[in-house]
Every structure is written in structure tokens, then in C-alpha cells.
Amino acid sequence: MACSPTELTRLLNSTAAADYICHHLSTNSALTTDTTTAINAVYLLFSSYLVFSMQLGFAMLCAGSVRAKNTMNILLTNVLDAAAAAFFFFLFGFAFAFGSPSNPFIGSRFFALSSFPTASYDYDYFLFQYCFAAAAAGITSGSIAERTQFGSYLAYSTLLSGFVYPVVVHWFWSNDGWGSPFGPTLLFGSGVIDFAGSGVVHLVGAVAGFWGAFIEGPRIGRFDHNGKGVGVKGHSASLVVLGTFLLWFGWYGFNPGSFLIIAKAYGESGSTYGQWSAVGRTAVTTTLAGATAALTTLFLKRLLVGHWNVTDVCNGLLGGFAAITGGCAVVDPWAACICGVIAATVLITCNTLAEKFKYDDPLEAFQLHGGCGTWGMIFTGLFARKEYLQEVYQDRPAASYGVLMGGGWRLLGAHVVQIVVIWGWVSVTMGSLFYVLHKMKMLRITHEEEMEGMDVTSHGGFAYNLEDDHNSKTKTWDAYNNMGLENPPPQLQA
CATH class of the missing domain: 1.10.3430.10 (Ammonium transporter AmtB like domains)
Structure with missing residues (x-):
């Protein structure tokens, strides 16, 4: 809503008062716009x-x-x-x-x-x-x-x-x-x-x-x-x-x-129904x-x-x-x-x-x-x-x-x-x-490479550290991949 000092002056019989009111209304309007943009x-x-x-x-x-x-x-x-x-x-x-x-x-x-x-x-x-x-x-x-x-x-x-x-x-x-x-x-x-x-x-x-x-x-x-x-x-x-x-x-x-x-309001400003409601529904x-x-x-x-x-x-x-x-x-x-x-x-x-x-x-x-x-x-x-x-x-x-x-x-x-x-x-x-x-x-x-796994063939190591003091990395890794079975079935090895 625009504020007109000329119109206010007629009502207030004071140019200074009209200018003061319009200045503050314009400032508050700008602040409201900035706040909405920031939100x-x-x-x-x-x-x-x-x-x-x-x-x-x-x-x-x-x-x-x-x-x-x-x-x-x-x-x-x-x-x-x-x-x-x-x-x-x-x-x-x-x-x-x-x-x-x-x-x-x-x-x-x-x-x-x-x-x-x-x-x-x-x-x-x-x-x-x-x-x-x-x-x-x-x-x-x-x-x-x-x-x-x-x-x-x-x-x-x-x-x-x-x-x-x-x-x-x-x-x-x-x-x-x-x-x-x-x-x-x-x-x-x-x-x-x-x-x-x-x-x-x-x-x-x-x-x-x-x-x-x-x-x-x-x-x-x-x-x-x-x-x-x-x-x-x-x-x-x-x-x-x-x-x-x-x-x-x-x-x-x-x-x-x-x-x-x-x-953003749907309808008149001040409504309790707006885009925030649609966001919640979504x-x-x-x-x-x-x-x-x-x-x-x-x-x-x-x-x-x-x-x-x-x-x-x-x-x-x-x-x-x-x-x-x-x-x-x-x-x-x-x-x-x-x-x-x-x-x-x-x-x-x-x-x-x-x-x-x-x-x-x-x-x-x-x-x-x-x-x-x-x-x-x-x-x-x-x-x-x-x-x-x-x-x-x-x-x-x-x-x-x-x-x-x-x-x-x-x-x-x-x-x-x-x-x-x-x-x-x-x-x-x-x-x-x-x-x-x-x-x-x-x-x-x-x-x-596919049988061995891409971690070791393309990326220099494994995602999990499974090496210990008594077993080699390869042996430990094979056991991990095969669920700990010493003689896994062929489909598990694949």
C-alpha cells in the first residue's frame, strides 16, 4: 500500500507529520520484503x-x-x-x-x-x-x-x-x-x-x-x-x-x-492458509x-x-x-x-x-x-x-x-x-x-578383475581392514568373502 504525503497532509494539517509517517511505513515495508526474501x-x-x-x-x-x-x-x-x-x-x-x-x-x-x-x-x-x-x-x-x-x-x-x-x-x-x-x-x-x-x-x-x-x-x-x-x-x-x-x-x-x-499466502494476506500448508501436505x-x-x-x-x-x-x-x-x-x-x-x-x-x-x-x-x-x-x-x-x-x-x-x-x-x-x-x-x-x-x-573384486584390482586395497598378525591379507579376505567357509560352493566363490 503506497503512502502519499500529500494526501496525509490534508488529513493531518502537518507536512512534517505526513512525511514522518510515510517514511516509516516505507521503511517497514522494505524490511518486511527483505525478511520474506530471507525466509x-x-x-x-x-x-x-x-x-x-x-x-x-x-x-x-x-x-x-x-x-x-x-x-x-x-x-x-x-x-x-x-x-x-x-x-x-x-x-x-x-x-x-x-x-x-x-x-x-x-x-x-x-x-x-x-x-x-x-x-x-x-x-x-x-x-x-x-x-x-x-x-x-x-x-x-x-x-x-x-x-x-x-x-x-x-x-x-x-x-x-x-x-x-x-x-x-x-x-x-x-x-x-x-x-x-x-x-x-x-x-x-x-x-x-x-x-x-x-x-x-x-x-x-x-x-x-x-x-x-x-x-x-x-x-x-x-x-x-x-x-x-x-x-x-x-x-x-x-x-x-x-x-x-x-x-x-x-x-x-x-x-x-x-x-x-x-x-506465500493463498488468498488475502494474514490468512492461516498458504504455501506452508501445501508444503506440509506434500x-x-x-x-x-x-x-x-x-x-x-x-x-x-x-x-x-x-x-x-x-x-x-x-x-x-x-x-x-x-x-x-x-x-x-x-x-x-x-x-x-x-x-x-x-x-x-x-x-x-x-x-x-x-x-x-x-x-x-x-x-x-x-x-x-x-x-x-x-x-x-x-x-x-x-x-x-x-x-x-x-x-x-x-x-x-x-x-x-x-x-x-x-x-x-x-x-x-x-x-x-x-x-x-x-x-x-x-x-x-x-x-x-x-x-x-x-x-x-x-x-x-x-x-x-571381477572375480578378484574391484577394491583390490582398481583401488589399491579393501574397504574393510581384516588383516591380523597370524593370517595374510589374501587369506583373511577370502575367508570373509566366503563367509568363513574353508571349502565354499562354486556359486559362492563367483
Whole structure:
């Protein structure tokens, strides 16, 4: 509200009093604006820290899911995923993703954060988006674990975080993108609603990992001579559970943090209902989708295999999170429960198909992030609620919403297109990279290295210090890998 000294002077009969009042009102208004900006910046920075903590979750989950002889290797790749993503997202990725104004396909400004910050973007926003890029790269590393040359990790991580992932971000999250819900020309008159990235993050990382694992082939001993699957279990369920809880914790930054700001009222100022309410609802839908997916996985696997398996439940939980990520802000809590139940079913089905077709993914990353991420985009097209879309996407010119909520087919149609183009784009780029590396014999390690373990062949030692005064390192390590058996069966040796 503007303060006019001229108008106040007429009421107060004092120019000095009018000037004094207007000066203080202007000062307080500026302070309020600064405070709101600072609150929103702190909220986004804190969300960034939560998302970054998922890197530790990925590292622990990956370490627990591989055999002990490859622990150091997978931990190092997780560290380098975060480091490489930071450098190359800084140089190129952010510009390709958010370098507006630009064309609908790729950004063209802010390389190496030049001309930064701007009225639209500040450093907190860059940090938040970098953490997402690192998460996408971390998904891929699990698919190709235990058999990939270390140099190939650096190559794929660089290309994914610096180019492939940012281009997809531009398509669906930049205002200039052809699939954005804010663009002047909306896809199917709707645009894509992928709030925190079931497609943009999870499906991109999963498809990249799929081509790496498919071109490399399964690990030695994963399938017998008759093609029957042989269980190759990770060495630490404790690390798997620790990683799962860390990822759960980080998801509260991943999904609610994607609002970017929190100090925003819906309606008149002074209302008790605002963006903070939507943030809370998003945290609830995220929790319920993961929880129901975990419980569904628990009982379905009990029926299928006859026992309760903590690793399967952890993966089911994460599958529920991956599925709800796209629509977490625009669906009701009851719909999130449906999302989790079906996500668990999708994950189990994808694992069954992977076994049938002899596809080996040590982390079930493609099945989890790809299968459940795809379901998440379809789910949003079915259950997105009109009122929530109008609140969360206030500048969106379209009125389309979920099919089952009475909103027609346009939103769902846009999401089907998103799924198809992500598959096509990542397959052409990352699939080509993995194929070239394979042809140049730079992708997979040798048979001998795989049998020995990558820690000792590529990284100069073991992740665990098992040497004592009476036994050689090799003897102790062999005993540890073979569970202390003097004459382990052949499949255990493999």
C-alpha cells in the first residue's frame, strides 16, 4: 500500500507529520520484503542440504547392496558423482537447463554462472538444482555396479549431469521449455506436471542405468548355465537400512523443497492458509506413498517367497517415494496411498521381468526408479486435483487436471509424451555413450578383475581392514568373502 504525503497532509494539517509517517511505513515495508526474501532463501538452502544428504543415503544403500570386495569402488563412484555433477553443472548444466530467455529445447545463458545472480535466479536456486543433478547421476551408478571400469563412471557422470539431464530439465521445468506448464504454447493444452521429478530425475537416471547394465551384461555368477537366476546378495543389510532412512530423510527436501519458497499466502494476506500448508501436505503425501509401498512389498514378498525380507521392503519404500515425487504437491493423501500400493506392485513385476530376461541391476535401480517413476507420471495424470493445481501452479494458463478427478485426458496425454521422449533422448545419448565405450573395451572390467573384486584390482586395497598378525591379507579376505567357509560352493566363490 503506497503512502502519499500529500494526501496525509490534508488529513493531518502537518507536512512534517505526513512525511514522518510515510517514511516509516516505507521503511517497514522494505524490511518486511527483505525478511520474506530471507525466509524463502533459508527454506530453499535448507531443502538443498536435505537433498544433498541423499548422496550419503545413495552411498550407504549402494555399499550395502554390493559384495564386500567392491565396497570401496562403489563408495568412490558415489563421491565422484557428487563432485563431477557440481563442476559440470556449474560449467554447462545450469545454463542448458535454465538459461532463459532461450528456445524451447535448450538454454543458452549463465554458463559458469556468468551474469549471476539475476532477478529470477540466485545462488540458492543453483545449489538446489545441482543437488537434483547429482541425484540423477547417483541412480545410474547403482545399475552398473561391480563390473564397470572406473573411467567409464567419470565419462557417464560428466555427460549425464552436464548435458543429458539438464536438457530434460529445460523441457519440463524451464518457463521456455516445450513441455513446461507455463509456456506460451502448452503441450496438449496442458503441459507436464512433474513437480519434483518422477520423470525428470528418476526416469532419466533409470534409463541411463538401463543401457549401461544392458550393454555390459549381467555379473559373473548372476545366472547359471540354464539361465536361472542365482541370488548375489549385498554384504550388509545394515548399510541398506541406513541408506534407506537417509534417503527418506532427504526426500523431505526433495519433494516439499521443490516449492522453492514457503512464505506465500493463498488468498488475502494474514490468512492461516498458504504455501506452508501445501508444503506440509506434500510431506504427508510423500510419507504415505513410501509407507504404503513398504507395507505392500512386505506382504506380497511374504506370499511370493515365504519370508520377510528387509532389503525388499527398503526397495519398495523407495519405489513409493520415486512414484509420488511427480504429483506429491497436487494429490490428496488418500491418493498417495493408492500410489504406494501400485508402486510396490510395479516394482515386484519389473523385478520378475528382469529375472526372466536376464537383466542384472544390483540396486534394482532401473526397476525402482524407472518402473515406479513411470507409474508416478501416469498417477499424476490420473489423480491431480484441480484446486491444488490452481494453488501450486497459479500462473499456469491451463485448466486440465487428473482424469479420475474429472479433468479430461490432456494432462495424462502430456505425461505419456514426456515418458516417451525421455526414453528416446536418454537412449540416444547415454545408450550411444555406453555402446561406444563397450566397443572400445573401456566399459567392463576383465573376468579376472571381477572375480578378484574391484577394491583390490582398481583401488589399491579393501574397504574393510581384516588383516591380523597370524593370517595374510589374501587369506583373511577370502575367508570373509566366503563367509568363513574353508571349502565354499562354486556359486559362492563367483
